[in-house]
Amino acid sequence: xxxxxxxxxxxxxxxxxxxxxxxxxxxxxxxSGDRILIQKGNRKTTAVLDIAESEKxxxxxxxGLFEEVLDALYAKHGDTVxxxxxxxxLSVGYIRKKLDGKELTYQELYxxxxxxxxxxxxxxxxxxxxxxxxxxxxxxxxxxxxxKAMALTGTQLKIAKKQVxxxxxxxxxxxxxxxxxxxxxxxxxxxxxxxxxxxxxxxxAGTADTMEVLAPVSLPISRLYQxxxxxxxxxxxxxxxNLAPADDRIIKVEHPLSIDAEGQMLASIMAKxxxxxxxxxxxxxxxxxxxxxxxxxxxxHLQGHFERLGKVLGIKVCTMITEGxxxxxxxxxxxxxxxxxxxxxxxxxxxxxxLRQKSLEMAATMLEFIGxxxxxxxxxxxxxxxxxxxxxxxxxxxxxxxGGKDIDPSTLKPSKIEHVYEAPRAGRVQxxxxxxxxxxxxxxxxxxxxxxxxxLHKHCGDTVKKGEPxxxxxxxxxxxxxxxxxxxxEIDGVVVR
Amino acid sequence: xxxxxxxxxxxxxxxxxxxxxxxxxxxxxxxSGDRILIQKGNRKTTAVLDIAESEKxxxxxxxGLFEEVLDALYAKHGDTVxxxxxxxxLSVGYIRKKLDGKELTYQELYxxxxxxxxxxxxxxxxxxxxxxxxxxxxxxxxxxxxxKAMALTGTQLKIAKKQVxxxxxxxxxxxxxxxxxxxxxxxxxxxxxxxxxxxxxxxxAGTADTMEVLAPVSLPISRLYQxxxxxxxxxxxxxxxNLAPADDRIIKVEHPLSIDAEGQMLASIMAKxxxxxxxxxxxxxxxxxxxxxxxxxxxxHLQGHFERLGKVLGIKVCTMITEGxxxxxxxxxxxxxxxxxxxxxxxxxxxxxxLRQKSLEMAATMLEFIGxxxxxxxxxxxxxxxxxxxxxxxxxxxxxxxGGKDIDPSTLKPSKIEHVYEAPRAGRVQxxxxxxxxxxxxxxxxxxxxxxxxxLHKHCGDTVKKGEPxxxxxxxxxxxxxxxxxxxxEIDGVVVR
Numbered sequence: 001x002x003x004x005x006x007x008x009x010x011x012x013x014x015x016x017x018x019x020x021x022x023x024x025x026x027x028x029x030x031x032s033g034d035r036i037l038i039q040k041g042n043r044k045t046t047a048v049l050d051i052a053e054s055e056k057x058x059x060x061x062x063x064g065l066f067e068e069v070l071d072a073l074y075a076k077h078g079d080t081v082x083x084x085x086x087x088x089x090l091s092v093g094y095i096r097k098k099l100d101g102k103e104l105t106y107q108e109l110y111x112x113x114x115x116x117x118x119x120x121x122x123x124x125x126x127x128x129x130x131x132x133x134x135x136x137x138x139x140x141x142x143x144x145x146x147x148k149a150m151a152l153t154g155t156q157l158k159i160a161k162k163q164v165x166x167x168x169x170x171x172x173x174x175x176x177x178x179x180x181x182x183x184x185x186x187x188x189x190x191x192x193x194x195x196x197x198x199x200x201x202x203x204x205a206g207t208a209d210t211m212e213v214l215a216p217v218s219l220p221i222s223r224l225y226q227x228x229x230x231x232x233x234x235x236x237x238x239x240x241x242n243l244a245p246a247d248d249r250i251i252k253v254e255h256p257l258s259i260d261a262e263g264q265m266l267a268s269i270m271a272k273x274x275x276x277x278x279x280x281x282x283x284x285x286x287x288x289x290x291x292x293x294x295x296x297x298x299x300x301h302l303q304g305h306f307e308r309l310g311k312v313l314g315i316k317v318c319t320m321i322t323e324g325x326x327x328x329x330x331x332x333x334x335x336x337x338x339x340x341x342x343x344x345x346x347x348x349x350x351x352x353x354x355l356r357q358k359s360l361e362m363a364a365t366m367l368e369f370i371g372x373x374x375x376x377x378x379x380x381x382x383x384x385x386x387x388x389x390x391x392x393x394x395x396x397x398x399x400x401x402x403g404g405k406d407i408d409p410s411t412l413k414p415s416k417i418e419h420v421y422e423a424p425r426a427g428r429v430q431x432x433x434x435x436x437x438x439x440x441x442x443x444x445x446x447x448x449x450x451x452x453x454x455x456l457h458k459h460c461g462d463t464v465k466k467g468e469p470x471x472x473x474x475x476x477x478x479x480x481x482x483x484x485x486x487x488x489x490e491i492d493g494v495v496v497r
Numbered sequence: 498x499x500x501x502x503x504x505x506x507x508x509x510x511x512x513x514x515x516x517x518x519x520x521x522x523x524x525x526x527x528x529s530g531d532r533i534l535i536q537k538g539n540r541k542t543t544a545v546l547d548i549a550e551s552e553k554x555x556x557x558x559x560x561g562l563f564e565e566v567l568d569a570l571y572a573k574h575g576d577t578v579x580x581x582x583x584x585x586x587l588s589v590g591y592i593r594k595k596l597d598g599k600e601l602t603y604q605e606l607y608x609x610x611x612x613x614x615x616x617x618x619x620x621x622x623x624x625x626x627x628x629x630x631x632x633x634x635x636x637x638x639x640x641x642x643x644x645k646a647m648a649l650t651g652t653q654l655k656i657a658k659k660q661v662x663x664x665x666x667x668x669x670x671x672x673x674x675x676x677x678x679x680x681x682x683x684x685x686x687x688x689x690x691x692x693x694x695x696x697x698x699x700x701x702a703g704t705a706d707t708m709e710v711l712a713p714v715s716l717p718i719s720r721l722y723q724x725x726x727x728x729x730x731x732x733x734x735x736x737x738x739n740l741a742p743a744d745d746r747i748i749k750v751e752h753p754l755s756i757d758a759e760g761q762m763l764a765s766i767m768a769k770x771x772x773x774x775x776x777x778x779x780x781x782x783x784x785x786x787x788x789x790x791x792x793x794x795x796x797x798h799l800q801g802h803f804e805r806l807g808k809v810l811g812i813k814v815c816t817m818i819t820e821g822x823x824x825x826x827x828x829x830x831x832x833x834x835x836x837x838x839x840x841x842x843x844x845x846x847x848x849x850x851x852l853r854q855k856s857l858e859m860a861a862t863m864l865e866f867i868g869x870x871x872x873x874x875x876x877x878x879x880x881x882x883x884x885x886x887x888x889x890x891x892x893x894x895x896x897x898x899x900g901g902k903d904i905d906p907s908t909l910k911p912s913k914i915e916h917v918y919e920a921p922r923a924g925r926v927q928x929x930x931x932x933x934x935x936x937x938x939x940x941x942x943x944x945x946x947x948x949x950x951x952x953l954h955k956h957c958g959d960t961v962k963k964g965e966p967x968x969x970x971x972x973x974x975x976x977x978x979x980x981x982x983x984x985x986x987e988i989d990g991v992v993v994r
Binding site: 253447 | 498505506507508510520523524525526528529530531548549550551554585589592593596598619620621622623624625627628629631632633699749750752753754755756936939940942944945977980
């Protein structure tokens with residue numbers, strides 16, 4: 001069937017969409033969600049069909065093309081294209097197989113993950129896949145297959161070393177920016193650490209956002225190999241090198257359903273470790289209200305999964321189950337967290353002790369686990385590297401290698417508009433819950449406004465006098481500060497009793 | 498947050514959608530799929546958020562509104578609106594509950610069905626619900642709840658009669674237009690029959706499409722009550738009176754997944770019967786390749802479900818499991834089927850005997866089931882009513898009451914462009930499969946072009962001489978005929994051996 005192109009002047013950002021008038025669709029027995037092959041001259045593309053009931057949107061004889069389709073065909077308004085019904089991707093059949101209770105093979109999961117990453121699946125199909133995995137669960141074998149498929153459909157960093165160290169914290173604890181301290185300690189001890197980090201999704205700062213305050217975090221692959229050779233490691237944004245690209249689309253569907261299918265979460269984390277050739281992984285699982293893991297039993301269950309999955313992938317996994325019921329460090333937000341990390345690396349007296357202690361424990365654990373330190377000697381080694389300035393020097397090397405400027409603490413300033421929240425009465429700070437603190441910092445502008453966020457003067461359990469500062473909120477504008485203050489009032493995030 | 502309206506000049510046809518630039522969305526911690534309350538003056542509406550990465554689509558400080566949202570707010574390009582995060586509908590929480598393996602209560606299913614019918618749920622949410630029902634199944638109690646909820650969220654026809662008869666055929670058999678013959682026989686026998694029928698979704702004609710050849714099928718409720726009083730029944734399009742409105746949206750999601758969750762199918766059919774106050778239902782389950790029920794075991798399983806569900810709803814259900822492996826009657830397509838029905842009602846010698854026989858059996862079964870005829874006497878009564886012209890006279894009354902013109906068979910003509918498909922060799926017709934015949938008739942233009950379709954000169958098992966006509970294809974244009982012939986060639990729909 002030949003049709004005239006109507007430029008719909010809209011893009012989905014993901015799946016390619018075309019629109020037919022329902023008269024044309026009915027004649028060709030085409031339905032919403034069908035795949036259509038569109039051809040213009042030698043160029044072809046496959047898109048998902050949506051149907052317009054009104055002739056105003058798309059009249060009979062026309063086909064409405066979204067931006068992605070126009071680009072794929074080099075087509076413009078008024079061009080003539082030819083369409084045919086295309087087969088559904090193989091992956092849709094495999095999703096259907098999962099719905100029917102059958103276990104999926106590696107090849108089948110690979111097809112699904114590849115099509116998710118390439119934006120070939122619709123919301124309906126993707127939601128069905130995620131729902132099926134959530135309800136029916138995934139077998140250990142399927143999780144392994146999914147992990148390998150996720151790794152292989154993205155970029156691979158091939159590091160031909162006997163030992164490659166990696167660390168990971170499961171999210172949900174604001175300020176938990178140990179990576180910027182642990183990685184330089186490990187590299188200074190002689191380890192190779194290709195750390196790929198994430199940006200914030202629901203938090204005020206991801207490790208990549210905080211690192212970006214000091215250095216670029218999007219680098220070409222060739223440069224990463226150079227930095228590994230010269231410095232021994234880096235801290236970059238994983239998204240910039242296209243690691244496990246199916247992940248973002250899956251999260252986009254999980255969010256509205258408020259589900260986090262365990263198999264997918266395991267696969268998503270471990271695929272990224274496999275992608276950078278990690279051989280030894282330290283997994284930090286913070287447990288507490290508002291984190292992803294709210295009780296110890298679930299943490300132990302996950303630990304088993306990570307270790308088993310690691311075994312199949314050839315990654316040795318060591319797990320630390322840590323306290324995660326309140327924020328770690330004093331700063332929340334990219335600049336404020338970077339300041340905490342620099343103070344810790346420089347042994348400044350203002351360094352937050354909880355962040356320093358946790359980072360040292362993590363570094364010590366990895367040093368022993370990978371065999372760099374003898375059993376019981378990790379803490380001594382880590383503390384020495386931090387105290388004697390080697391960790392800081394290594395961090396400066398990393399920053400320079402990634403293209404950052406010389407670090408000048410005097411230029412690292414939080415946003416100018418500030419508000420000090422004071423204790424309404426004398427007593428003990430009862431509650432600084434992770435979710436509320438995150439939301440307030442985001443309202444103030446973090447992570448987009450790098451200087452926005454919160455500085456915590458007090459932590460849970462600290463005693464305060466009436467009028468003593470509990471936290472300072474920093475915002476880039478008066479308006480954003482007001483949003484943050486409204487929220488603070490509304491959610492009653494800090495209780496003093 | 499205050500934002501300036503951008504008119505996106507696009508409509509979804511269902512869910513209300515707004516678009517924010519990802520900068521604004523990130524600041525307010527808003528994610529794709531979140532609900533946003535938008536307010537302009539006194540007018541408010543809730544829409545689903547989508548996020549634009551490009552500033553071209555929606556710049557920061559702006560909010561892109563789809564047509565449905567502009568209409569709801571009486572808003573136009575350049576207006577200022579205020580937005581707030583809205584809570585997810587309760588129904589989304591209930592879908593989540595189903596995902597977690599819990600049984601849903603009546604109230605919960607009612608909320609879900611109400612929101613589906615009112616287009617409040619996104620594709621992601623709806624797909625998750627349909628998938629969950631498919632994988633986890635629905636308990637008998639849930640199916641009952643769902644049925645009642647579907648009935649109560651749509652129009653109710655309250656008929657205060659002791660006995661109200663209804664008939665239903667499960668789809669998939671082209672030409673199976675028994676309703677136009679059975680309903681007048683039953684009404685002529687003194688029964689009340691408020692028959693609401695569907696339009697074609699994947700077939701060349703639904704009962705409503707065929708009836709529409711002879712009379713309007715969309716009537717106001719008040720007129721339906723009048724016709725019940727004067728004539729005793731009607732044959733209308735159920736969609737016109739908004740019966741069980743959630744159904745269409747559910748089907749739209751099931752189609753791309755190629756699933757047909759049994760509980761939903763049962764509920765959708767029975768809700769429509771409950772909506773018209775049916776007390777006695779005759780259910781025809783055709784079994785055969787290409788129908789919805791491809792083996793007898795499944796038919797018996799469904800029979801049990803319909804009968805149990807009927808009991809709870811106060812509807813007595815009688816099931817006929819019938820032969821459905823090939824088309825019934827000679828005509829396929831609205832006009833061609835209407836001709837078959839009229840010939841049967843008028844005892845014309847050209848009436849297809851298979852259609853006449855099946856219709857008589859259905860009418861006889863209902864007459865005995867409802868107690869109008871004694872056991873064993875139904876066929877005699879039905880045949881007499883058909884043979885003595887009372888059925889035809891009643892049908893004419895129905896057509897007139899619905900606003901149809903006098904029936905003039907000479908004006909009922911199939912489309913002008915025709916092609917006679919002749920037997921390529923002498924032998925026996927092996928295969929006239931339902932799916933192929935349907936697709937060819939649709940390609941020829943049915944049901945949009947009322948006169949388009951197929952006339953079958955032969956059925957499966959008939960012997961033919963070389964060159965003898967097997968079927969005539971009627972199309973409204975040469976182009977559509979060619980589409981149909983291409984398909985006939987491609988799928989090899991008729992085999993003579």
